[in-house]
Amino acid sequence: MSMRYLRFFIFPAFLLVAAAFIYAACDGDDGVPAFICSPPETGTAVEGVPELGDGVLQVGSDIAYPPLEFIIEGTETADGVDVDIARCLAEELGVSVEFLNTGFDGIEAALNTEEFDIVMSAMTITPERSAQIDFVPYLSVGVGILVEAGNPDGIQEVEDLCGLTVAVQLGTIQQDQLEDLNAGACADSNVNIVTFDTNPLAVEDLRTGGSDANFSDLPVAFLDAQQSGGELELVEPAPNPQPYGIGLRKASDALQASLEEAFQAIRDGGQYDDILARWELEFTALP
Amino acid sequence: MLAIRFDLDTVGDFLFDPIILEALRETLYIALLAMVLGIALGVILAVMRVSRNPLVSGMAGLYVWFWRATPVVLQLLLMYFGLRQLIENDFFRDNWTRWRAAVITFGLNEAAYMAEIARAGILSVESGQMDAAKSLGMTNLQAMRRVILPQALRVIVPPTGNEFVAMLKNTSVAFAIGVVELLNAAKIQAARNFRVMELYTVAAFWYLVVVSAFSVLQAELERRLAVGERERPETLLSRAMAVLGGRRGI
Numbered sequence: 001m002s003m004r005y006l007r008f009f010i011f012p013a014f015l016l017v018a019a020a021f022i023y024a025a026c027d028g029d030d031g032v033p034a035f036i037c038s039p040p041e042t043g044t045a046v047e048g049v050p051e052l053g054d055g056v057l058q059v060g061s062d063i064a065y066p067p068l069e070f071i072i073e074g075t076e077t078a079d080g081v082d083v084d085i086a087r088c089l090a091e092e093l094g095v096s097v098e099f100l101n102t103g104f105d106g107i108e109a110a111l112n113t114e115e116f117d118i119v120m121s122a123m124t125i126t127p128e129r130s131a132q133i134d135f136v137p138y139l140s141v142g143v144g145i146l147v148e149a150g151n152p153d154g155i156q157e158v159e160d161l162c163g164l165t166v167a168v169q170l171g172t173i174q175q176d177q178l179e180d181l182n183a184g185a186c187a188d189s190n191v192n193i194v195t196f197d198t199n200p201l202a203v204e205d206l207r208t209g210g211s212d213a214n215f216s217d218l219p220v221a222f223l224d225a226q227q228s229g230g231e232l233e234l235v236e237p238a239p240n241p242q243p244y245g246i247g248l249r250k251a252s253d254a255l256q257a258s259l260e261e262a263f264q265a266i267r268d269g270g271q272y273d274d275i276l277a278r279w280e281l282e283f284t285a286l287p
Numbered sequence: 288m289l290a291i292r293f294d295l296d297t298v299g300d301f302l303f304d305p306i307i308l309e310a311l312r313e314t315l316y317i318a319l320l321a322m323v324l325g326i327a328l329g330v331i332l333a334v335m336r337v338s339r340n341p342l343v344s345g346m347a348g349l350y351v352w353f354w355r356a357t358p359v360v361l362q363l364l365l366m367y368f369g370l371r372q373l374i375e376n377d378f379f380r381d382n383w384t385r386w387r388a389a390v391i392t393f394g395l396n397e398a399a400y401m402a403e404i405a406r407a408g409i410l411s412v413e414s415g416q417m418d419a420a421k422s423l424g425m426t427n428l429q430a431m432r433r434v435i436l437p438q439a440l441r442v443i444v445p446p447t448g449n450e451f452v453a454m455l456k457n458t459s460v461a462f463a464i465g466v467v468e469l470l471n472a473a474k475i476q477a478a479r480n481f482r483v484m485e486l487y488t489v490a491a492f493w494y495l496v497v498v499s500a501f502s503v504l505q506a507e508l509e510r511r512l513a514v515g516e517r518e519r520p521e522t523l524l525s526r527a528m529a530v531l532g533g534r535r536g537i
C-alpha cells in the first residue's frame with residue numbers, strides 16, 4: 001500500500017480513538033453524564049424571587065472551559081463542575097435549570113441586560129467585576145504551596161514563607177508574588193527566592209531539600225503532590241485562594257439570599273463534596 | 288504602534304544595581320575558585336597521564352573521558368540534585384550548597400580540559416631535559432617540578448587564559464541548580480519588569496568589561512613568561528609603560 005493512501009486511514013482511526021475517549025468520558029450508560037443532582041424538568045415558581053417566577057433558573061456560561069463547563073461532544077448537553085453545582089442548586093430550589101452559552105467577554109453586561117438570571121462560568125471574583133455585579137463564592141482556586149510531607153515548617157499561608165527558601169519557576173505570577181512579599185510582608189525577613197527554568201526542576205529542588213517550599217498554580221501543585229509518592233504535600237487549604245463566584249445582578253437580593261441558602265444546603269447535604277469528588281477537585285472546596 | 292522601545296534609562300538604572308553587582312561578584316568568585324581547582328587538579332592529572340604506570344595513567348584517562356564526554360549542565364544536575372537525592376544525610380545536605388556544588392563541578396570539569404592542556408605543555412619540553420635533570424641526581428618528581436613544568440608553562444598559559452574566559456561565561460549554566468550569577472540575575476529582573484533587552488545589555492556590558500580587563504592581564508603574563516625568546520610580545524601594558532616612562536626591561 002502506498003504511503004499516500006495512509007491518510008485515508010489515519011483520520012478515521014483518529015476519530016475512532018477520540019470517540020472512544022469521549023464515550024469513556026461520559027462515564028454513564030448510553031452516554032448520560034453522571035450528574036450528581038436531577039432538578040425537575042418543569043419547575044415551580046419560587047415565591048418572593050422575581051427571577052424564578054417562571055420556575056426556571058437560567059444560567060449564562062461560556063461552555064468551553066473543561067472541567068468547569070463544557071458541551072459533551074456530539075450532544076447539546078452541558079457538563080462540568082459548574083453545571084453540576086447549578087443543577088444541585090436548582091434541585092434544592094425546586095426549579096428547572098437552563099444553560100445559555102454566552103461568550104465570556106461581556107458576560108457581565110449580558111447578565112445586567114437580563115438575558116439570564118445568573119452567571120456560572122469559572123468566574124474569579126475581582127474588585128473590578130464586583131463593581132458591576134454581585135457574587136456568591138462557591139469554589140476556591142489559586143496558587144498552591146508544595147512542601148515536604150508533614151509540612152515541617154508549618155506553612156499555612158503565604159506570609160509563612162518569610163525567611164524560608166522557596167523554589168519557583170522563572171517568570172510566573174508566583175515569582176511576582178514572592179518579590180511583592182519581599183517588598184511588603186516579608187521586608188524584615190526576606191523569602192530566599194530560587195528560580196528555575198521549569199517548574200519540575202523547582203519541585204526537584206524541594207524534593208532534595210534545597211528549598212523549603214515550591215510555589216505554583218494550585219492544580220499543578222496538586223498534581224505534583226499526587227505524583228510524588230507521598231514525599232510532598234500540598235498546603236491545605238490553599239493560601240490566597242481566589243474564589244470563583246456565581247454572578248448576580250446587583251438588584252437580585254432575594255435571588256442571592258435563596259442561592260446562598262441553597263448552596264449551604266448542598267454543602268450540608270453532601271452534594272457539594274460529591275461533585276468535587278466526581279471531578280477530583282476536592283482541594284478547591286471552599287474552606 | 289506595538290514596537291517596544293529600547294529604554295536606555297533602564298540600562299543605566301540596572302548597570303550599577305546592587306543585585307546585578309552582587310551577581311557579578313558571584314560570577315567572578317565561582318569562575319576564579321573553579322579555575323584554581325581546575326588548574327591544580329588538571330596539572331596532577333597531566334602528570335598522572337604521562338606516567339609509565341598504566342594504572343595511574345589509566346585512572347587519569349578515565350577521569351578526563353568522563354568529564355569531557357558529558358555536558359556541564361548535566362554534570363551540575365547530577366552533582367547537585369543527584370548527590371542530594373543519593374545522600375539523604377542532613378549534614379551533607381546542609382553543606383552541599385548550590386554554590387559549592389557549582390564551584391566544585393566547574394572545577395572538576397575544568398580539570399579534565401586543563402589536564403589535556405598541561406599534558407601538551409609537558410610533552411612540548413624535550414625529553415632530553417628530563418634525562419639531564421635525572422643525571423644531576425633529581426628524582427622524577429623533582430625534575431618535573433623544577434625543570435619540566437616551568438618550561439611547560441609557556442605552552443600552558445595561553446590556552447589556560449582562554450579556558451578562564453570560557454569559564455566566566457559558562458558559569459551562567461549554574462542557573463540549572465538555582466545559582467544566581469550575572470546572566471541569571473538579569474533574567475530574573477527581566478521576568479519581572481519585561482525589560483528583557485535592556486537587562487541582557489547590562490549583563491553583556493559586564494561580561495565585556497571583565498573579559499577585557501582579564502585579557503590585558505593575560506597578555507602581560509604571557510610577555511613575562513616569554514623569557515629567552517627572541518621577540519617578547521608587546522602588550523597594552525608594556526606599550527603604556529614605554530610611553531609613560533621609557534622602556535624598561537622587565
